[in-house]
Amino acid sequence: MLSNTTKLFFAIILFLTSNGLIAQTTGNPEFDPKNSVPILGMDFSLLGKMSTKIEEDEGFPENEQYENFLYKQGQLFNQKNEMIGEYLMRYNVYRDEMEANKASSPTKIIFYKDQLGKVTLEKVDYHVLEYVDENGNLVKGYFTSPIFNSNCSIFIKHEKKLKKGKPAKDSYHEDTKTTVVSTKKYFLRFMDGKLQPISLNKNKILKTFPKFQDEVQDFIKENKLKMKTEEDLVTLVKFYNHQLAS
Secondary structure (H helix, E strand, O other): OOOOHHHHHHHHHHHHHHEEEHHHHHHHOOHHHHOOOOOOOOOOOOOOEEEEOOOOOOOHHHOOOEOOOOOEEEEEEOOOOOOOEEEEEEEEOOOOEEEOOOOHHHEEEEHHHHHHOOOEEEEEEEEEEEEEOOOEEEEEEEEEEOOOOOEEEEEEEEEEEEEEEOOOOOOOOOOOOEEEEEEEEEEEEEEEEEEEEEEOOOHHHHHHHOOHHHHHHHHHOOOOOOOOOHHHHHHHHHHHHHHHOO
């Protein structure tokens, strides 16, 4: 017969295990573990670094560094566009990293970008592309694409940064809070395969197009495009691709 101490020990273990499972499954109601390639028990040394604890993003309000902090079903594709696995994942915009998780397990993976062509998460494709960062380094990052075309594509780099609060300068003012600022950077890719950063500015965008500059300029005028929004950029690139296909 088990002693009271032993019974208590097993009761605590059962309680903690049950709660761990509930926390994972209720946070991901759309996920069926039976349909996922299991994370544990496989060699992921070529896909990513494994960790039982993701570094905290210092200063960020809880979970605001993510596009969606809940883990959702996602797929990895190699550079030949072949699917190489399905996992519970989420996108850390601040770090520009895809984190994977297995239900009921504390083990996480941060995927290496070198092995990937794209990641599909919640029906959104995140293309892995080389670009020159703000420090002048050639790096790889995740990009969404409202227009994906061999002639001219639009790629968007999502970023999140902290705008740190400041203490009040005197008793007549209040402290300002630390806030998260979400931004987008836009790129065009033409047939040469290189990403060209652009600003949502009419004159700067016009100079970016290698062909049909007169037609592009006339189209902007005729359709009264101010070229200050993503919607105007999409409209213009659709016109440009149509011109090339004609």
